[in-house]
Amino acid sequence: MANTPTVSSSRRIINNIKVILGVLGLFGILFVVGNLLGVFTNPAPIPVYPGGRSAELTIKGNQFIDSLFEGNKREASTIKVFLSKDSPEQVVKFYTDQFSQQGFKISPTTINDPAISGATVLSFSKKNGGYVLISSTGADGLVKDHSPGDAYIIILEGNFN
Numbered sequence: 408m409a410n411t412p413t414v415s416s417s418r419r420i421i422n423n424i425k426v427i428l429g430v431l432g433l434f435g436i437l438f439v440v441g442n443l444l445g446v447f448t449n450p451a452p453i454p455v456y457p458g459g460r461s462a463e464l465t466i467k468g469n470q471f472i473d474s475l476f477e478g479n480k481r482e483a484s485t486i487k488v489f490l491s492k493d494s495p496e497q498v499v500k501f502y503t504d505q506f507s508q509q510g511f512k513i514s515p516t517t518i519n520d521p522a523i524s525g526a527t528v529l530s531f532s533k534k535n536g537g538y539v540l541i542s543s544t545g546a547d548g549l550v551k552d553h554s555p556g557d558a559y560i561i562i563l564e565g566n567f568n
Contacts, residue, residue, distance in 0.1 A: 453538065453562050454505045456498060459489035462559065468549035471522045472563065475539075485564040488550055495542040495558045499527050502540050502562075506531040511538075522547050539563045 464472065464486070472486060491498060503513055511531040516539060518528050526543035541561040550559045 453485065453487045453564060454502070455487075456489050456491055456493075456501060456560055458493065459491045459560060462488045462490045462553070463551045464488055464561075465548055465551050467522070467547075468551075468561075471520065471549055472561070474520070475518065475563070487560075487562045487564075489560040490550065490553060490557045491560065492556065493558055495527050495544060498542045498558050498560050499529065499540070502531070502560075503529070506538070522549060536565060538565075 468488075507513060511533055514530045514532070516528045516530045518526075518541070523541055523543060524547075525545060526541050529540045531538045531540065539562070541563075542558055544556065544558050549561070553559055
């Protein structure tokens with residue numbers, strides 16, 4: 408008789424199961440609502456430009472990027488920098504195709520800064536964030552190891568809405 412569960416211990420087990428299921432249900436609801444609001448999801452990962460070589464910003468390039476955030480935390484954003492022998496037009500077409508296939512809204516953007524005079528600047532946005540693409544051949548000291556004729560590609564990830 409000592410090994411047989413009593414009615415009160417059975418009720419306790421059932422109540423514990425109900426509490427556990429309730430907590431799991433609450434987390435499930437929070438996860439679904441969070442995803443609908445774009446809280447837990449990031450935009451799509453930044454595609455690497457085919458044949459592009461990873462590059463780094465110079466001090467001047469980092470100062471330029473910092474100026475774009477106007478007091479927002481840059482640390483929370485991803486910055487990718489590439490160099491390519493392809494033209495900026497080819498680069499822009501690649502990223503326009505990639506991001507439009509993923510449902511991003513594409514908009515020309517203006518950044519009034521002589522550091523990127525003549526550059527193509529586009530924003531790709533969704534409700535949960537997006538990207539800004541800057542591409543040109545004249546790096547003006549923004550990108551390390553930039554050679555004449557190379558297109559540079561700077562992609563910033565973040566919530567720019």
